[in-house]
Amino acid sequence: MINSRLNAAHPNCNDGKYIFSFQSATDNSFQLMTLQLKVPNMACSACADTITKAVQTIDASATVQADTKTKIVLVETNAPETAIKNAIANAGYTIA
Numbered sequence: 001m002i003n004s005r006l007n008a009a010h011p012n013c014n015d016g017k018y019i020f021s022f023q024s025a026t027d028n029s030f031q032l033m034t035l036q037l038k039v040p041n042m043a044c045s046a047c048a049d050t051i052t053k054a055v056q057t058i059d060a061s062a063t064v065q066a067d068t069k070t071k072i073v074l075v076e077t078n079a080p081e082t083a084i085k086n087a088i089a090n091a092g093y094t095i096a
């Protein structure tokens with residue numbers, strides 16, 4: 001949809017090269033996302049560690065910020081949200 005709009009706006013930009021680089025940028029922004037998850041039974045830094053490792057078994061390059069005070073876990077990943085949630089649940093934590 002975005003590409004057809006691009007082509008309509010730039011009818012001369014159909015050499016393929018321009019469109020390819022546009023698609024790469026679009027793909028990255030769609031795949032890398034930040035999930036904000038509330039994990040009420042994350043009590044201490046060991047919990048945060050366990051959660052971080054659980055997430056990184058799904059996506060080794062994921063960035064995890066776990067705040068034991070707010071119980072908020074921020075995960076920057078290109079893995080599916082359900083896979084991340086399942087990994088955290090399987091590690092013994094509840095996602096609110």
Ligand SMILES: [Cu+2]
Nearest residue numbers: 043044046047
């Ligand atoms: Cu703990």
